Amino acid sequence: MDDDCKQLTHKSAESDDDYLLVLEISETDPLFEKKKKLLEALGFNPKGRVCFKNSTKPEALKYALEVMLQRARITHLDDVELYFVGVYASQHVGFCSPRNELEALHSILSLIDETLSSGKNINRNVLQHLRNGTVVMIHDVGDKYGDETQIVTGCSCEKEKCLLQWGESYGVRTKLDIAYVKGAGRGAIAREDMKVGDIALEIPVSLIISEDLVHESAMFPILEKIDGISSETMLLLWSMKEKHNHNSKFKSFFDTLPEAFNTGLSFGIDAIMALDGTLLLEEIVQAKEHLRCQYDELLPALCNDHPDVFPAEVYTWEQFLWACELWYSNSMKVMFTDGKLRTCLIPVAGFLNHSICPHIMHYGKVDSTTNSLNFPLSRPCNAGEQCFLSYGNFSSSHLVNFYGFLPQGDNPYDIIPLDLDVALVDSSEDGHSISSWASHMVRGTWFSKNHDIFHYGLPPPLLDHLRRAWNPMLQTNTLTLENLEIELEILEDLCSTFENMMEALGDTKLDDREHTNWDVKLALEFKDLQRRIVSSIVTSCNAGRKLVQYELGKCMA
Numbered sequence: 001m002d003d004d005c006k007q008l009t010h011k012s013a014e015s016d017d018d019y020l021l022v023l024e025i026s027e028t029d030p031l032f033e034k035k036k037k038l039l040e041a042l043g044f045n046p047k048g049r050v051c052f053k054n055s056t057k058p059e060a061l062k063y064a065l066e067v068m069l070q071r072a073r074i075t076h077l078d079d080v081e082l083y084f085v086g087v088y089a090s091q092h093v094g095f096c097s098p099r100n101e102l103e104a105l106h107s108i109l110s111l112i113d114e115t116l117s118s119g120k121n122i123n124r125n126v127l128q129h130l131r132n133g134t135v136v137m138i139h140d141v142g143d144k145y146g147d148e149t150q151i152v153t154g155c156s157c158e159k160e161k162c163l164l165q166w167g168e169s170y171g172v173r174t175k176l177d178i179a180y181v182k183g184a185g186r187g188a189i190a191r192e193d194m195k196v197g198d199i200a201l202e203i204p205v206s207l208i209i210s211e212d213l214v215h216e217s218a219m220f221p222i223l224e225k226i227d228g229i230s231s232e233t234m235l236l237l238w239s240m241k242e243k244h245n246h247n248s249k250f251k252s253f254f255d256t257l258p259e260a261f262n263t264g265l266s267f268g269i270d271a272i273m274a275l276d277g278t279l280l281l282e283e284i285v286q287a288k289e290h291l292r293c294q295y296d297e298l299l300p301a302l303c304n305d306h307p308d309v310f311p312a313e314v315y316t317w318e319q320f321l322w323a324c325e326l327w328y329s330n331s332m333k334v335m336f337t338d339g340k341l342r343t344c345l346i347p348v349a350g351f352l353n354h355s356i357c358p359h360i361m362h363y364g365k366v367d368s369t370t371n372s373l374n375f376p377l378s379r380p381c382n383a384g385e386q387c388f389l390s391y392g393n394f395s396s397s398h399l400v401n402f403y404g405f406l407p408q409g410d411n412p413y414d415i416i417p418l419d420l421d422v423a424l425v426d427s428s429e430d431g432h433s434i435s436s437w438a439s440h441m442v443r444g445t446w447f448s449k450n451h452d453i454f455h456y457g458l459p460p461p462l463l464d465h466l467r468r469a470w471n472p473m474l475q476t477n478t479l480t481l482e483n484l485e486i487e488l489e490i491l492e493d494l495c496s497t498f499e500n501m502m503e504a505l506g507d508t509k510l511d512d513r514e515h516t517n518w519d520v521k522l523a524l525e526f527k528d529l530q531r532r533i534v535s536s537i538v539t540s541c542n543a544g545r546k547l548v549q550y551e552l553g554k555c556m557a
């Protein structure tokens with residue numbers, strides 16, 4: 001099998017009875033050079049060829065799948081994930097995040113399906129075997145990282161049912177029902193078992209709320225004269241008024257919208273104060289100030305100059321904030337068949353909640369054959385389970401600020417940015433940007449699998465940067481006296497930085513959270529998360545110091 005493995009991993013030319021699958025990094029990927037470097041560091045051919053015999057044995061196929069998965073994980077790393085893996089990884093690239101794993105497995109599945117349907121002269125059993133293995137792995141990711149849902153019984157969903165019926169009368173096709181779920185308002189529940197590739201929801205373009213509706217409205221001739229106004233702002237103003245229009249085509253949609261969205265933008269003073277010591281406090285204050293300025297610049301003037309089109313009682317600051325929260329928490333970016341990306345509200349699809357391990361990841365492009373927006377499954381969803389979407393790779397601070405919730409599970413995008421002088425960074429032999437990063441960050445060290453000496457569960461690019469700041473000529477991580485002394489200095493500096501951060505966050509108070517307002521409760525939960533992240537870094541730095549001190553002791557003995 002070893003020979004087979006070598007052949008699987010490194011072979012670049014195929015013979016007649018070999019079969020080849022190619023998983024290449026796209027040259028237009030902005031992370032192309034870094035990913036190529038990482039593949040090379042791990043001994044892979046960056047051309048992405050995985051070659052195996054048509055007659056390959058089951059154990060070798062299992063290995064082939066593992067090789068393909070490693071490549072696909074690297075191909076699908078985003079910038080945050082790549083930062084935490086580093087480009088000089090010496091160990092194999094294992095599981096990085098549910099998103100990355102699902103994307104990677106999904107790309108393998110698509111490749112196998114394309115090959116199976118290509119009609120090429122191949123051993124279908126071999127590919128079918130690989131396909132089955134891939135589907136099992138997709139299943140396992142969902143079982144391990146999927147969110148738990150508790151359906152709340154006894155809540156009326158009459159308005160939601162009306163919306164579904166209205167949608168279906170316009171051509172919506174859905175395998176989802178709407179129900180109240182614990183901790184998230186409404187959610188979409190699978191009516192039947194759905195497998196990878198099944199379309200859970202199909203929305204005709206005629207039901208998508210986009211800028212075209214503003215263009216048809218009486219407010220457009222007024223708004224188009226305003227210098228620099230965006231189509232998003234126009235739509236926001238349109239939706240504030242349309243919400244009150246009893247004859248609106250979208251009445252059933254507006255009827256289902258909540259009275260309050262409860263996002264960070266609606267945090268009261270106590271919740272804001274509870275965020276003291278976190279960056280989210282400043283983020284919320286700035287976002288709200290920005291919206292207030294926008295309101296002051298636009299609305300009093302529009303209401304004064306055109307009271308018939310912009311009635312003052314509709315365009316209050318409170319209603320403006322409500323509409324901002326609606327658009328931040330419910331809109332999606334959609335690519336239409338004319339190639340234009342528009343920010344839209346999508347009735348029915350707006351009931352899909354977010355998960356770090358979503359069922360639906362690839363949506364947002366109108367299918368030109370059906371002229372509809374489809375929501376296909378990237379992992380299976382059984383009847384009665386909540387079907388989740390990915391809103392994007394957002395940090396919990398962004399989700400609290402603009403959506404008003406903290407996701408279940410560990411969020412890989414919960415990073416703390418570090419304010420370092422990056423001008424010092426790498427002028428190493430790479431020359432260009434392979435090992436340099438525009439900024440540095442940390443996250444909970446529980447995400448890292450490597451807590452050994454020279455790693456400590458901390459991001460490799462950060463350690464690399466700090467080492468070069470101490471000694472620009474430093475080349476390798478060897479157990480020399482000089483290297484170890486530098487390691488100790490770095491860990492002590494980091495430790496004191498994060499101990500100060502921990503102090504600024506303050507102690508956990510034993511609050512009576514059940515009887516606290518929603519906003520203070522959410523702020524305190526967010527702060528707990530920050531404490532957990534910072535505390536993991538302090539613990540890892542201290543454990544690292546012990547490792548280094550032990551090696552130093554051996555050097556000096």
Ligand SMILES: C[S@@+](CC[C@H](N)C(=O)[O-])C[C@H]1O[C@@H](n2cnc3c(N)ncnc32)[C@H](O)[C@@H]1O
Nearest residue numbers: 183184185186329330350351352353354403405
């Ligand atoms: C597009 S809507 C989804 C439908 C929404 N649950 C409702 O009842 O209208 C987005 C909002 O749903 C809620 N939400 C989405 N995902 C969530 C999650 N994983 N946990 C808790 N709330 C979530 C948040 O309030 C968010 O602002």
